[in-house]
Amino acid sequence: MREDAWQPTPTTADVLTARTGALGRIRLNRPQSINALTTPMVVAVRRALHEHAEAGAGAVLLDGAGERGLCAGGDVRAVRESVLAGTGAGVEFFAEEYATDAAVADAPVPVVAWMDGIVMGGGVGLSVHAAVRCVTGRTRLAMPETIIGFFPDVGALWWLSRAPGQRGTRMALTGGTVGGADAVALGLADRLLGAGQLPEVVDRLAAGGDVSGLGAGREEVTSAWLTDGLDPFFAGDDPVAVVQRLEAADDPVARAAAADIRARSPFAVAVTLAALRRAETMTSLADVLEQDRRLAPRLAAHPDFAEGVRAQLVDKDRTPRWTHARLEDVDPTEVAAVLD
Structure with missing residues (x-):
């Protein structure tokens, strides 16, 4: 797909959208901060998801700009500043973020998350609730919030509390980072693919197909x-x-x-x-x-x-x-x- 097919959303250039055949695309576009989320970004993702569904897309693919990862989480420095200033902007961010996480889970069309590279905090919220969650050998997934005096939010406790045994408890308390195969084994992702397979995924979805048969699933990975x-x-x-x-x-x-x-x-x-x-x-x-x-x-x-x-x-x-x-x-x- 030509890069000039991407368009910024009406409210922020930090989220881009495009349409390729049957596929709607949403890209987080703040690579200098590993696509750390702001309030305008999570609102734009939710609106773009709705617009792609309304336009008849057969699926929506979410990915992140740059080489470092999908998303490093929410912009917690900005949240901290708002809390210290007493503006209430931090509370607004959480409300909008969780509304977008719910929209991903409840989307009327399948959302496919490309979870390459760093996927942490708010990035987990945007991806772990998707219909199809694709990780790679470069994936580094974690909910490290306890190191900043917070808790694993964005609905992640739904999945961590249902991981095999006490593995989710371990991730939540230690902030431990898992790779792509571990994420699949723990139920936090569905398919382990090669980092270079994104164009193949796009082509399949654009043609109205799916990613079944690509990479390895839960029964095929070791952790x-x-x-x-x-x-x-x-x-x-x-x-x-x-x-x-x-x-x-x-x-x-x-x-x-x-x-x-x-x-x-x-x-x-x-x-x-x-x-x-x-x-x-x-x-x-x-x-x-x-x-x-x-x-x-x-x-x-x-x-x-x-x-x-x-x-x-x-x-x-x-x-x-x-x-x-x-x-x-x-x-x-x-x-x-x-x-x-």
Whole structure:
């Protein structure tokens, strides 16, 4: 397809649209920030999805500009600034973002997500709910929010709470990154393809076909995450017990996971585990997104969020000063207060 076929959306040039045969296309176009999402971007994606469906597209393909990945997540630095300034723009971002995640899940035409390269945070929200989720050998997928004092939002807890065993719990608490094969094995993606197969995917969809038969599916991939034996450590609803079991293990992988958890906001870790266990009992993605809508402004207003974003993305000193020194210091009533 000629590159000049792309058109910016009416509200922002950070999202492009195109039509190729039966295929509608949406491209995140902020490559300098690995397509980090802003409020205008998530609104534009939702509107473009609706317009492609109204125009009779047989499918819609979502991808990201540049070589680094689909999307590194939401622009949390901007959210932090809005929270510190008290403007309410951060709350607006979350509401619009989750509405777009729901629109991807409920789209009247199949959404095909091209999850190449970095797919994290808000990028997971735009892609993991798609009808067909294509990853590659370059995919690096994660929900790393606990390192910035937040929780895995964008409806991700629906999928993480339904991953085999306790693998989703491990991802949520440690912020662990998985590759393409792992993502398929964990139920976070459908097909593992080569990074160079995007033109083939476009041609098939433009001709009214699908991607079945391309690459490898869940029964054809192998994953270290499914065989390393860490599941028992992550069982239960007590985050202190989880981390202490990991620390006492003979397995160096378990002890490394404990160190990862200890480096993160104790409050965010405790809230994340409680929210994940609640998500396990929910009956729809809409229920999980509603929980996210309640939790997001509360966690964003907590001091750990501003501090976590500062340490990771603003000053980049990687030495956050969390409200609680250790998980053991988090009062369960504090956790219950933000969940209820």
